[in-house]
Amino acid sequence: MEDNYKKPLVILAGPTAVGKTALSLALAKRTDAEIISADSMQVYRRMDIGTAKIEENEMCGIRHHLIDILEPCDEFNVTIFKELAKKCIDDITTRGKIPILAGGTGFYIQAVLNDISFTEHESDTGFRGELSRYSKEKGNKALYDRLVSIDSAAAAKIHPNNTKRVIRAIEYCMTTGELFSKHNETESEKTSPYNYTYFVLTMDRKTLYERIDRRVDNMLKNGLVDEVRGLLQSGCSRDMVSMQGLGYKEVIDYINGVVPYEEMVYILKRDTRHFAKRQLTWFKREKDVIWLDKEKMNDDVLMEYMLEKLREKQVIK
Numbered sequence: 001m002e003d004n005y006k007k008p009l010v011i012l013a014g015p016t017a018v019g020k021t022a023l024s025l026a027l028a029k030r031t032d033a034e035i036i037s038a039d040s041m042q043v044y045r046r047m048d049i050g051t052a053k054i055e056e057n058e059m060c061g062i063r064h065h066l067i068d069i070l071e072p073c074d075e076f077n078v079t080i081f082k083e084l085a086k087k088c089i090d091d092i093t094t095r096g097k098i099p100i101l102a103g104g105t106g107f108y109i110q111a112v113l114n115d116i117s118f119t120e121h122e123s124d125t126g127f128r129g130e131l132s133r134y135s136k137e138k139g140n141k142a143l144y145d146r147l148v149s150i151d152s153a154a155a156a157k158i159h160p161n162n163t164k165r166v167i168r169a170i171e172y173c174m175t176t177g178e179l180f181s182k183h184n185e186t187e188s189e190k191t192s193p194y195n196y197t198y199f200v201l202t203m204d205r206k207t208l209y210e211r212i213d214r215r216v217d218n219m220l221k222n223g224l225v226d227e228v229r230g231l232l233q234s235g236c237s238r239d240m241v242s243m244q245g246l247g248y249k250e251v252i253d254y255i256n257g258v259v260p261y262e263e264m265v266y267i268l269k270r271d272t273r274h275f276a277k278r279q280l281t282w283f284k285r286e287k288d289v290i291w292l293d294k295e296k297m298n299d300d301v302l303m304e305y306m307l308e309k310l311r312e313k314q315v316i317k
Contacts, residue, residue: 014201038103
């Protein structure tokens with residue numbers, strides 16, 4: 001094998017509710033591929049409805065990876081995801097198949113695509129706990145303002161309510177003495193170890209938001225509240241990383257009597273729309289992305305266009 005050989009990697013990303021699951025299945029069938037879930041929540045067992053997790057009878061015989069591999073109490077982060085995804089890619093390509101990394105968690109995708117190194121440093125759990133308590137007592141904005149004062153460039157790329165990443169950025173700066181933004185800039189300039197094709201599925205914003213609202217309605221109709229109540233009864237709590245996922249923390253607030261049902265539904269739809277907007281903003285910053293507009297191409301045209309791009313990259317013949 002030539003020294004400059006790069007393993008193929010197909011990426012299919014996009015905002016929530018845009019239709020990634022159906023398209024990834026169709027593409028996998030046409031290319032003899034297997035799908036790796038690039039989702040920060042679908043790794044957890046018993047968290048099915050709120051994560052819009054594909055069911056086994058919907059997989060059409062296509063093998064899926066990184067779904068239902070952890071308990072809700074288990075730790076999961078981008079570093080763990082990257083290592084697991086790399087092993088999946090190696091396994092899939094060794095067996096002569098094509099890996100499709102499909103999902104909406106852009107940071108996770110970027111970590112794999114650019115083989116980002118997460119500098120090892122001694123984590124000060126006491127300091128991390130202090131930051132977490134500070135956020136709960138003073139609010140997310142107060143915590144975010146601390147990051148702005150330390151590393152404004154890093155803060156500009158993190159949503160103020162993403163406390164996990166805000167805390168990580170502050171901790172990184174304080175522990176290593178290096179700006180988190182400088183570290184990310186250095187890593188983003190690395191050449192990808194993969195022969196990749198990066199598709200991003202999109203559609204008209206109004207249509208996407210209507211699909212999001214319908215998805216939330218269907219989740220609630222299909223038993224999201226009961227799913228969350230069951231998780232709480234099994235020992236899960238709101239402060240777990242898994243329970244911070246979109247859809248879960250909002251329902252927990254309803255179950256605990258913090259908000260009435262109608263307000264919970266409103267907040268969940270609103271926050272999901274905001275989340276989709278942030279996802280699109282992230283993907284617009286990525287390099288070498290091939291945008292797929294579902295409203296400008298029907299399914300057949302869309303598929304042939306994708307296959308042609310894969311032929312150009314010599315991923316398929």
